[in-house]
Amino acid sequence: MPLKAPRTSMPAQDPAERSHNFKEVALGYTAEMAKTEASRCLDCKNPLCVKGCPVEVDIPGFIRAIVSDDMSGAVDVLKQKNNLPAVCGRVCPQESQCESKCVLGIKGESVAIGRLERYTADWDMAQTFKAPEKPEPKSERVAIVGSGPAGLTAAADLAKMGYQVTIFEALHTPGGVLMYGIPEFRLPKAIVQQEIDYIRALGVQIEVNAVVGKTVLVDELLDTEGFDAVFIGTGAGLPNFMNIPGENLNGVYSSNEFLTRTNLMKAYDFPNYHTPIKIGKKVAVIGAGNVAMDAARTALRLGAEESYIVYRRSAAEMPARHEEIEHAEEEGVQFRLLHSPIAYEGDEKGQLTKMTLQRFELGEPDASGRRRPMPIEGDTVEMPIDTVVVAIGQGPNPLVPHSTEGLELTKKGNIVADEETGVTSRDGVFAGGDIVTGAATVILAMGAGKKSARAIDAYLNAKRDQ
Amino acid sequence: MYKIVRKENLGSSVVQFDVEAPKIAAKAKSGQFIIVRLDEQSERIPLTIADYDREAGTITMIFQAVGFSTNALKTLEAGDSILDVVGPLGTASEIENYGTVVCIGGGVGIAPVYPIARDLKEAGNKVISIIGARNEDLLFWKDKMAAISDELLIATDDGSAGIKGFVTDVLKSVMDRENVDRVWAIGPMVMMKAVANTTRPSGVKTIVSLNPIMVDGTGMCGGCRVQIGTETKFACVDGPEFDGHLVDFDLAMRRSSVYKTEELQAVEHDHQCRIGGIGKCH
Ligand SMILES: Cc1cc2nc3c(=O)[nH]c(=O)nc-3n(C[C@H](O)[C@H](O)[C@H](O)COP(=O)(O)OP(=O)(O)OC[C@H]3O[C@@H](n4cnc5c(N)ncnc54)[C@H](O)[C@@H]3O)c2cc1C
Ligand SMILES: Cc1cc2nc3c(=O)[nH]c(=O)nc-3n(C[C@H](O)[C@H](O)[C@H](O)COP(=O)(O)OP(=O)(O)OC[C@H]3O[C@@H](n4cnc5c(N)ncnc54)[C@H](O)[C@@H]3O)c2cc1C
Ligand code: SF4
Ligand code: SF4
Ligand code: FES
Ligand SMILES: [Mg+2]
Secondary structure (H helix, E strand, O other): OOOOOOOOOOOEOOHHHHOOOOOOOEOOOOHHHHHHHHOOOOOOOOOHHHHOOOOOOOHHHHHHHHHOOOHHHHHHHHHHHOOOHHHHHHHOOHHHOHHHHOOHHHHOOOOOHHHHHHHHHHHHHHOOOOOOOOOOOOOOEEEEEOOOHHHHHHHHHHHHOOOEEEEEOOOOOOOOHHHHOOOOOOOOHHHHHHHHHHHHHOOOEEEOOOOEOOOEOHHHHHHOOOOOEEEEOOOOOEEOOOOOOOOOOEOEEEHHHHHHHHHHOOHHHOOOOOOOOOOOOEEEEEOOOHHHHHHHHHHHHOOOOEEEEEEOOOHHHOOOOHHHHHHHHHHOOEEEEOEEEEEEEEOOOOEEEEEEEEEEEEEEEOOOOOEEEEEEEEEEEEEEOOEEEEOOOEEOOOHHHHHOOOOOEOOOOOEOOOOOOOEOOOOOEEEOOHHHHOOOOHHHHHHHHHHHHHHHHHHHHHHHHO | OEEEEEEEEOOOOEEEEEEEOHHHHHHOOOOOEEEEEOOOOOOOEEEEOOEEEOOOOEEEEEEEOOOHHHHHHHOOOOOOEEOEEEEEEOOOOOOOOOOEEEEEEEHHHHHHHHHHHHHHHHOOOEEEEEEEEOOHHHOOOHHHHHHHOOEEEEEEOOOOOOEEOOHHHHHHHHHHHOOOOEEEEEOOHHHHHHHHHHHOOOOOOEEEEOOOOOOOOOOOOOOOEEEEOOEEEEHHHHOOEEEHHHEOHHHHHHHHOOOHHHHHHHHHHHHHHHOOOOOOOO
16 A cells, blocks of 8 residues: 555535434444555554553554454454543544654654544444453452543443442433533444443443532541542533623523533433423534534534634634534534623523624733734624523532542642542542543543552552551 | 332422432431432422431422423322432531521422421521411421421411411511511522512521522533622522522523423423324323
8 A cells, every 4th residue: 555545534424414413423434444544554663653642552453453354353452441442533632642643644644543443443332242251359449439531441440450349420321521511413322321331341330310529428438438449530510601791691501501401411302301402593602622612513403593603712723623623614613713702681581682792813822832812902893692602611510629528629629639640639539530630631531540540459459468 | 210108299289209318318408409300301300308317218309390390290109219319419508596587488498498497496596487378279388387486477378378468578577576587588589589678678687599490400510500799609509598688589580481482392292292192202
C-alpha cells in the first residue's frame, strides 16, 4: 500500500435526514473499510501514537490483528488497556490525542485510530456474550462513588484483581455523562448499557438511587459499612450560569438540564416518556465546547427551526471536537461568533423572548494561550429567541466533598488528589476524573480510574501485609 | 424496587403510601424529600417525607393527584412496588427551641409540616398548628396534628370544617392575641406568599418550603433555581426551606407553570390510549 493512501472516510447518515432523528450519526466502518484503513498503519517500532493515548492502548498491536483478520485478537489487545472501547472509539478527541501523534500525520493524514477502535469494539459486541473469567477473590471491599467513566473503569479493574466492588450512583441509571449528557445520536445508550453489563458480569454490584453525602456518607462507607477503600468519581455536576439579568426566565436551561431531560429522561419521546421539554422555534446555545455542540444539534432534532451557537471568541478557539463542529454545521447549526449575551427579556408570563448580545473582538493571548475576547464598548445587538441553553462549563458538585471529613479541596471546590495515584488527603480515600480535574474528557477520567485502581490495590496489599 | 406496604386514601384525591426504604428511613429528617420514579417511562416526582419509621424501615409519602404522574402513582396498591425512590434529599429543617411557633399546612402541605411540628414540639416549643384547605375533603391528619400541637386551628375556604376563611386569617388572630417567635408555612405557593406578607410587617421569621420543578434533586441540573433576595439558589440542595421574606414568589410561580401545555398533552395522550385511540401507547 502506498504511503499516500488517503484516510478511509466513515459513512454517516445524510445530514438533512439525521437532523430530525436521534439515531447515530456516524455509521462505522464495514469490514472492508476497516482492513483498508488498518493497512495504512506502518506498525512503527516506536509507536508515537501510543504516547498520545492517556490509557496507552497498544495501537499498532490491535491494528495489526485487524490486518491479519484476527478480530478476537484485536479485541483482546484493546481491552487490556481500555474497558470502554466502544465509547472511546466514538467520543475520544482523537485528533488531539493518539491521532495527533501518528507519524503519518506529519506529512499526510494520520491513521483513523478512533474509527478502527470503534470497529473492533462493535465487532466484539456483535459476538455472543462470553462471561469474563472471574479471578481468585480477595476479601477486601471497595466502594466506588459515581458510575461515570472514572468510576466504571476503577470498578472494572479492581474487580479483575479480585476485589469485591460496589458502585454507588445517585441517579436511577449508571453511566454518568455517557448516559445523561452525551446524546443518543453520538453515543447510543445501548452501547453504554452493554459496557455496563460487561462490568456487572465481572461481579461489580451497582447500587443506583444512592446519593453519597445524603443516603450514605463516605465516612460511613469506611467506618460502618465495611469498605476498605473508597474511590470518588462524582464528575463535574454543577452547572455554571452567567448571573446576568433574566437568566431565571422560563426558556433558559442549563445544558445539564436540557440534555438530562432529553437523554436520561427521553423527553424526545414525550409523551410516551412522561418528562416534558420545551423547545421554541429559535434556540441559542451559549458556548462552543462538546456540550454546546450536543445541545445545538439536539435542539434541531427536537424541532427547533433555527439553532445557534453563540460564542464570545472566534472559530479557531472553539473547544469542541472537530468532527462535532463539522457535523453541527452540516446539520444547519448557525454560528454567532464573537458575541455573548448580557441580558435576557421575557413576556408577562415569564417566557424568554429576546436577548441582548455584546459584541467582542480578540485581544492578546490569555493564560490558556487562546486570544482573549474583549467587549467592543457600546456595540450590542438584540436577538429574538425562544430558548437558551447555557453551556459555559461545570463546577464540582459539592455534595460529596462537603460531607466528607478531612478531604482537602481546591479553591474551586475540586478534590485535591495525586495525579498518578488519586491519593487524597484522607487515608483510604482516592479520587479521579472530573471531580479532580474539572470538566475534561472521557478518556482522561478512565485513565484516572485506572491509576487509582492500581493505587488502591497497592494500598490494600500494604495493609494486608502489615 | 420499593414496596408499598400500606395505602390509604385520605380523601378523593389525596393518597398516603408507606413504602419500604430502610436506608432512607434511617437517615430521614423533617424538611427533607425524596424523588420517586414509578416505572421506566416515568418522570422523576419529588415528594416530601411526611413521616418515617426507622425500625420498620418505612417512609410515608402523601400526594395529591394533580396531573399525569401523580394520577398514575395513585393507581398503585399496597403490595405493588415503585421502581425508584431516592433520598433523603435537601437540607433538614432547623429545629430549635424558638419559644412559640406557628406551623401552617395548606392542603397537601399538611403532610410535610407534620414532622416539623412534631420535632419543634419535642424541642420544647409551644406549637400552634393551623391547617387549611379549600374544603373538608382535602383535609387530613387532623388527629395526628392535634396530638403533637398545643393547639390546632382549622380553616376552609367554604367553611365545611373549622372557620370559613384562609389560614392567614387564623394566623392574624393568633398573632394579635400572643407573641409568635417563628412561623413555618407549607402549602400552595399563593398561600406561602400570603403568609409571608402577613408576617412581614412584624418581622417574625417565616420559613417556607419551595417546590419548584425538579429533575435530579442533587444540584446537577439547576432547573429548580429560585430567587432568594439577591441570590439564585438551587432548591433541591440549598432548600427546599427558605426565609419566606426573601423569596421571589412571583418568579417561582411563573417557573412552576412552564410546562402547562405539555402537562395537559400528557393527560390527553393517556386518555387517547385508554379509549383505544391513536398513536403509540405503552
Ligand atoms: C454533553 C457532554 C458531552 C461531552 N462530550 C465529550 C466527548 O465527546 N468526548 C470526551 O472525551 N468527553 C466529553 N465530555 C466530557 C466527559 O463526558 C467527562 O469528562 C467524563 O464523563 C467525566 O467522567 P467522570 O467519571 O469523572 O464523571 P461523570 O461522567 O460526570 O460521572 C459522575 C457520576 O457520579 C454520579 N454522582 C455525582 N454525585 C454523586 C453522589 N453524591 N453520589 C453518588 N453518585 C454521584 C453522577 O450521577 C454521575 O453518574 C462531554 C461532557 C458532556 C456533559
Ligand atoms: C421538594 C418538593 C416536595 C414536594 N412534596 C410534595 C408532597 O409531599 N405531596 C404532593 O402532593 N406534591 C409534592 N410536590 C409537588 C409534586 O412533585 C408535583 O405535584 C408533581 O410532580 C406533579 O406531577 P404530575 O405529573 O402529576 O402533574 P403535572 O400536571 O405534570 O404538574 C402539575 C404541577 O406540578 C408541578 N410539577 C410538575 N412536575 C414537577 C416536578 N418534576 N417537580 C416539581 N413540581 C412539578 C408543576 O408546578 C405543575 O404545574 C413536591 C415538590 C417538590 C419540589
Ligand atoms: S482510547 Fe482514545 S486516545 Fe486511546 S487509542 Fe483509543 S481513541 Fe485513541
Ligand atoms: S504512529 Fe501511526 S503509523 Fe505508527 S503505529 Fe501508530 S498508528 Fe500506526
Ligand atoms: S433539581 Fe436539578 S439542580 Fe435541583
Ligand atoms: Mg407531570
